[in-house]
Amino acid sequence: MNAHARTRAIAWPRRLVHVALIALALVFLVMFLVLPLATVFVEAFDQGVKPYLAAIVQPEALSAIRLTLLVAVIAVPLNLVFGVAAAWAMTRFAFRGKALLGAIIDLPFSVSPVVSGLVYVLLFGAQGWFGPWLDQHGIKIIFAVPGLVLATMFVTLPFVARELIPLMQAQGSEEEEAARVLGASAWQMFFRVTLPNIRWALLYGVLLCNARAMGEFGAVSVVSGHIRGLTTTMPLEVEMRYNEYDYVGAFAVASLLALLALLTLAVKTLLEWRYGDEIPRTRPVDTRKRHGT
Amino acid sequence: MKKIILRLLAALGVACGGVVFAKDVSLLNVSYDPTRELYRDINTAFAAQWKSQHGDNVTIQMSHGGSGKQARSVVEGLPADVVTLALAYDIDAIAERGLLAKDWQKRLPDNASPYTSTIVFLVRKGNPKGIKDWPDLVRSGVKVITPNPKSSGGARWNFLAAWGYALKQPGGNEDKAKAYVSELFKHVPVLDTGARGATNTFAQRGIGDVLIAWENEALLAQRQLGNNAFEIVVPSITILAEPPVAVVDSNADKHGTRDIAQAYVQFLYSPQAQEIAAKNFYRPRSADMAARYASQFPATHTFTIQEVFGDWHQAQAKFFKDGALFDQLVEGE
Numbered sequence: 001m002n003a004h005a006r007t008r009a010i011a012w013p014r015r016l017v018h019v020a021l022i023a024l025a026l027v028f029l030v031m032f033l034v035l036p037l038a039t040v041f042v043e044a045f046d047q048g049v050k051p052y053l054a055a056i057v058q059p060e061a062l063s064a065i066r067l068t069l070l071v072a073v074i075a076v077p078l079n080l081v082f083g084v085a086a087a088w089a090m091t092r093f094a095f096r097g098k099a100l101l102g103a104i105i106d107l108p109f110s111v112s113p114v115v116s117g118l119v120y121v122l123l124f125g126a127q128g129w130f131g132p133w134l135d136q137h138g139i140k141i142i143f144a145v146p147g148l149v150l151a152t153m154f155v156t157l158p159f160v161a162r163e164l165i166p167l168m169q170a171q172g173s174e175e176e177e178a179a180r181v182l183g184a185s186a187w188q189m190f191f192r193v194t195l196p197n198i199r200w201a202l203l204y205g206v207l208l209c210n211a212r213a214m215g216e217f218g219a220v221s222v223v224s225g226h227i228r229g230l231t232t233t234m235p236l237e238v239e240m241r242y243n244e245y246d247y248v249g250a251f252a253v254a255s256l257l258a259l260l261a262l263l264t265l266a267v268k269t270l271l272e273w274r275y276g277d278e279i280p281r282t283r284p285v286d287t288r289k290r291h292g293t
Numbered sequence: 294m295k296k297i298i299l300r301l302l303a304a305l306g307v308a309c310g311g312v313v314f315a316k317d318v319s320l321l322n323v324s325y326d327p328t329r330e331l332y333r334d335i336n337t338a339f340a341a342q343w344k345s346q347h348g349d350n351v352t353i354q355m356s357h358g359g360s361g362k363q364a365r366s367v368v369e370g371l372p373a374d375v376v377t378l379a380l381a382y383d384i385d386a387i388a389e390r391g392l393l394a395k396d397w398q399k400r401l402p403d404n405a406s407p408y409t410s411t412i413v414f415l416v417r418k419g420n421p422k423g424i425k426d427w428p429d430l431v432r433s434g435v436k437v438i439t440p441n442p443k444s445s446g447g448a449r450w451n452f453l454a455a456w457g458y459a460l461k462q463p464g465g466n467e468d469k470a471k472a473y474v475s476e477l478f479k480h481v482p483v484l485d486t487g488a489r490g491a492t493n494t495f496a497q498r499g500i501g502d503v504l505i506a507w508e509n510e511a512l513l514a515q516r517q518l519g520n521n522a523f524e525i526v527v528p529s530i531t532i533l534a535e536p537p538v539a540v541v542d543s544n545a546d547k548h549g550t551r552d553i554a555q556a557y558v559q560f561l562y563s564p565q566a567q568e569i570a571a572k573n574f575y576r577p578r579s580a581d582m583a584a585r586y587a588s589q590f591p592a593t594h595t596f597t598i599q600e601v602f603g604d605w606h607q608a609q610a611k612f613f614k615d616g617a618l619f620d621q622l623v624e625g626e
Contacts, residue, residue, distance in 0.1 A: 126370030127390070135370070143371045225371040226356045227321060240357070243489045244329050245517040 040258050043251035055241075055249040056256065063229045064237035064253065070145070071220075071233060072213040075152040079209055083160025084202070088194075090161075091168040092176075102165075108157050116154045117222025120147060143225030148233065151219035156209045163205030164198055171197055203271065211264045215257060316349040318553055323373035325360040325446055325536070326489045327510045331573040332377070338569060339560050343553065351553060359487040360446030367392065367541065374545045374554040377538040379446025381405075382605035384539050393542040406535035407561035408575035411595055412454040414526040415495065415504040415511040422502045426528050427458045430477055430503060437480045438501035440491040442613055446536075447488035449613060451505040454532040456612075457601045461530060475622045496523065507534065508590070512574035533595040 045052055055061065086105055090098065108116065122128050124141040134141060141147045175197065179189040195202075217235040224231045232240065234257050241250035324332060336353040343351045356363065356371065360379035364386045367373045378384055381398060388395045398405045416424050422435050430437050440448040452474065459465055459473035483500060485491040488510055495504040496518050504511070508525075515523050538558050545551040560566050567577040571586040583590070602608040612618045 121369055127368060131370060140372075142369060143366070225366055226358055227371075228355050228357075230354055243326070243357075243493070245514075 037258060040251055040254050043247060044255040046251075047248055051248050052252050052255075055246070055252040058249070060229045060232070061237060061249070061253055064232050064234045065256065067145070067148070067232065068214050068234040071148050071152050072210055074149045075156060075213050076206060076210050079153055079156055080160055080202070080206055082157065083164060083205060083209075084198075086161040087164035087168055087198075090165050092173055105158050105161050108155050113151075113155050113216065113218030114222055117151050117219035120150055120154075120223050142223050143227070143231060145231070147223035148220055148231065151223045152213050152216050155216050155219050156212045159209035159212065160202065160205035163201045163208070167198060167201045200271075200275075204268070207264050207268055211261055214260055317352070318349050318550065319352040319354060320374045320550055320553060320557060321354045321356065321372055322375045322377055322557075323356045323363050323367055323371060324377040325363060325379040326357055326487050327447070327507055327513070328377060328536075329355070329357050330513065331509075331570060331575060334569045334573060335561070335566055338565055339557055342560065342565075343556070353557070359444050361444060367544075372544050372548065373541050374548060374550045375538065375540055375557055377536070379534075379536050380449065380605060381535070381537050382609050383446065384537055385605065387541065392544065393539055397539040398537060401538065401558060402562060403578050404535050405537040405539060407538060407558075407566070407578055408536070408570040409578065410508045410534045410536070410575055411527075411531045411593060412450050412505060412534065413508045413511050413531065414528065415492075415506055415514060415523050416502065416526055418522050418524060420524055420526065424503050424526050427455060427473075427530075430455075430505075431473065431480060435480055435503065436482050436501040437477065437503050437505060438483060438485075438491050438495040439481055439505040440488055441484040441486055442619055444486045445488055445491075447507050447510070448491075449608075450507070450532055450534045452612060452619065453598060453602060453608060454528075455505075457532055457596050458528065458530050460601065461596070471618070471622075478622055508576070509574035512589070527591050527593045530594045530596070532601075533597045535597070 086101070089095075090102060090105075121142055123130055124134060124147065125131050126135060126142075128142075141150065175193050176189050179193045180186075184192065215235060216233075217239075220233055221236060221239075224233070224236055226232060226236060226240070228240070234253055238250050238254045238257070241247075241253065322332060322336075332353075332355055336355070340351050340353065343349060356366075356373070358366075360383045363371075364376070364378060364383035367376060367387050368390050376384055376387065381404070384393075384397060385395075387393060388397055394400070401407070414424055414430075416422065422432075423429065424435070429435065439451045442448040442452045455474050455477055456470050459470035460467070462469070483491075483494055485494055488507060491504060492506060492510055492514050495501050496514050503526075506514075508527075511523075511525050515525065538561060540551065540554045540558055542551075545554040561570075562578065564579065564582065567579045567582040568585075571577045571582055571589070574589070576590050577583050577586065598605060598608060602611070610617065
C-alpha cells in the first residue's frame with residue numbers, strides 16, 4: 001500500500017467523525033438553546049402583537065423593568081470597582097491569605113443562590129443578627145431595594161475579577177513598572193497603562209456580570225418579599241404571571257429578558273468585529289495561547 | 294446654598310399641602326397563592342369606597358406565595374399591615390413573635406374568616422377514570438396531584454380532608470385513616486410546593502387523573518383554562534376550609550395605618566365584598582349571598598378542623614411537624 005492510499009484510507013473515517021461531531025453539536029444547540037428561546041417568543045406572540053404590547057406596558061411590568069435596571073445599575077458598577085481592585089491585589093501583590101481571597105471570590109459560584117439570599121435574611125431580617133438595630137433606625141434592607149442589590153451583588157461578584165485575574169497574571173507588571181520609572185503617578189499609570197491593557201477583559205466581565213444581574217432569580221426571590229410593583233424584578237414577574245395563568249404576559253416579560261441577553265451578545269459580537277485586531281492583545285484566552293506556544 | 298434651602302422649603306410646602314387635601318395611603322396585604330384574583334377585585338372596590346368616604350387615595354400592595362412561606366417572611370420583617378393566609382396556624386406563627394395579639398381570631402366574626410372554601414376534586418373532561426368519591430382516588434391506575442403539605446397550606450387542608458373522610462366511615466379509626474392516607478400518597482407522582490404549582494402541573498402539563506384542590510382554585514382553573522377541559526367532582530364529605538385574615542398590630546401601628554387596615558379587614562364582611570368573594574369562587578359567609586350563589590357551590594357535608602382534629606396546633610404537631618405522620622408516610626414508601 002503506498003502512502004497516498006493510506007492517507008485516503010485514514011481521511012474517510014476522519015471526515016465521518018468530523019461530520020458526526022458537528023451534527024451532534026448542532027442538534028444539541030438547537031435542542032437546548034434555539035428551541036427554548038424560540039418557544040419564549042412563540043408563546044409571547046401566541047395571541048398576536050397587541051396582547052403582547054398590552055402585557056408589557058402594564059404598570060407592574062414597567063415597574064419590574066425599572067427595578068431590574070436600577071438593581072443592575074447599582075450592582076454592576078460596584079462589582080466593577082471591586083473586581084478591578086481584587087484582581088489588582090491578587091496579581092500585583094504577594095500577601096498572606098492570597099489563596100483564601102481567591103477562594104472567597106469564587107464562593108458565589110459554588111454556593112446556591114437561594115442560600116446566599118437566605119444568608120442576607122439571617123443577617124438583616126427582623127429576627128436576624130442586625131435586624132433589631134436596623135429596625136430601630138428605620139433602615140430597610142430585606143424586602144426592599146437594598147436587599148435586592150446586595151443579593152445581586154453577591155451572585156455576580158466573581159464575574160469581573162475572574163475575567164481579569166488570568167489576563168493580568170499573564171501580562172505581568174513590567175509595563176506598569178516602566179511607567180512609574182518614567183515618572184507617572186499611580187493614577188496616571190492606572191489609567192494610561194493598566195486600564196488600556198485590560199479593557200477588553202473588563203468589558204467582557206461587565207457584560208457577563210450585567211447579564212447575570214438582570215436574570216438572577218433564586219437569591220432575589222428569597223429577599224424580595226414579592227410585593228407587586230415594588231420589589232418584583234423581571235424574573236420574579238415572569239414567575240408571578242405564569243402562576244396567574246397569564247401565559248402571554250409571563251412569556252412577554254420573559255421575551256424582554258431574552259432580548260436583553262441577545263442585546264448583550266450583539267454588543268459583544270459587534271465590539272469583537274469592530275475592534276477585532278486589538279482584542280487578541282488584551283484577551284486572556286489569546287494571551288494564554290501566546291504563552292503556550 | 295440659599296437656593297437649595299429655598300428649594301427644600303418649597304418641596305416641604307408641596308408635601309404638606311398634599312396632606313391637607315388628600316392623603317396617599319398605602320397598605321400591604323400579604324396573602325397566599327390562590328387569592329390573587331380575589332384581592333385584585335377587593336382592592337379596587339375598597340379603594341373606591343375609602344376614597345368616597347374619606348377622600349384619601351389608598352393603594353393596596355399585594356404579596357402572594359405559599360402560606361407558610363409568607364408567614365415566615367412577615368416574621369422576618371416583611372412589613373405587612375394585613376395578612377390574609379390559608380390557615381390559622383400560619384397567623385398564629387406570626388402572633389407567637391408578638392407582631393399581633395394572640396387572640397386575633399376572636400377580633401373578627403366567624404373565626405376571622407370572611408369567606409370559606411372546601412376541598413374538591415378536579416378531573417379531566419368526561420371523568421374518564423370515573424372518580425366520584427375519596428375511595429376512587431386509591432384505585433389502581435389512578436394518579437393524584439396534590440401539593441406538599443410541608444410547604445403548602447392548601448395541601449394541609451387536602452391531607453386533613455382525606456384523613457377526616459377515612460375517620461368518619463363506618464368502623465373508621467386512626468389506623469384505617471392512616472392506611473387510607475398512606476395509600477393515597479402512593480398515588481401521587483409529583484408533590485408541588487404550592488397549590489397554584491399543583492394546578493399548573495395538572496392542567497398545563499397534563500400530569501395525573503385527579504387534582505385535589507381548593508374549590509375556589511378548581512373553579513378558577515375551570516374558567517381560566519376553559520373550553521370545558523375539566524370537571525369538578527364534590528366528594529360525599531369534605532373539610533370546611535376557613536382562610537383567616539388579621540391586622541398585623543405592630544406593623545400597622547408603626548406605619549400609622551391601623552384605622553385603614555381595620556376598615557379593610559372589616560370591609561371583607563360587607564355585602565359588596567361578599568359578592569366579590571362569591572364571584573371569585575369563595576363561599577361567602579353571608580347567608581344572603583350564599584343563597585344567591587347557591588348554584589355555584591353544591592351542597593356537601595363538611596366537617597371543621599375543630600370537630601375532628603381539635604385545632605391547628607394539634608393537627609400540625611400530629612401530622613406535619615418534622616418527623617411527624619406525614620414524614621413517616623413518605624419515608625415508609
